Amino acid sequence: MRIARVIAIAAVVLMVLGLFLGTGCGSEGPQGIQGPAGSFGWGTPMSYGPYSFSIGTGSGSRSIPSLKPGDRVTFTFTGAGADVYYWVHDPYGNAILIGNSPYAMDAAKTSYGQGAFIAATAGTYRLAFSSIGILTSSVITVSYTVYPGP
Numbered sequence: 001m002r003i004a005r006v007i008a009i010a011a012v013v014l015m016v017l018g019l020f021l022g023t024g025c026g027s028e029g030p031q032g033i034q035g036p037a038g039s040f041g042w043g044t045p046m047s048y049g050p051y052s053f054s055i056g057t058g059s060g061s062r063s064i065p066s067l068k069p070g071d072r073v074t075f076t077f078t079g080a081g082a083d084v085y086y087w088v089h090d091p092y093g094n095a096i097l098i099g100n101s102p103y104a105m106d107a108a109k110t111s112y113g114q115g116a117f118i119a120a121t122a123g124t125y126r127l128a129f130s131s132i133g134i135l136t137s138s139v140i141t142v143s144y145t146v147y148p149g150p
Helices: 004-020
Strands: 046-056 059-067 072-081 084-091 096-098 113-120 123-131 138-147
Touching: 046 059, 046 123, 059 138, 072 096, 072 123, 084 138, 123 138
Parallel strands: none
Antiparallel strands: 046 138, 059 123, 072 113, 072 138, 084 096, 084 123
């Protein structure tokens, strides 16, 4: 179980690095300098949060509105109280990133996490959370950065 968690965290870190190293932007992401028209330049990254919200002993989500195809999003979260499962939904409700979702085999609960994804379609994406607690509520704090697509 512990090995699976380490492998999952390593996979997320490699995925995040691969997203940005593959674009020639460096591990810190796009530099915020827009290239000439028709180039592969990126717009200025915008950071949001931290946002805190209670999901009690149930579930809840944080919306990331107005994404466009090619936008890249990185996020981090912490949970206070009971541990949580987390995943990301696209505008159609499909789970596009399963961090440790209860729908995944051998999912482990966690009190913090991070991830990254690229918007395939325009719309509002959701970072979804589900509390493990039966008697203990969960409060989630989320921050995210949107790197505009080319």
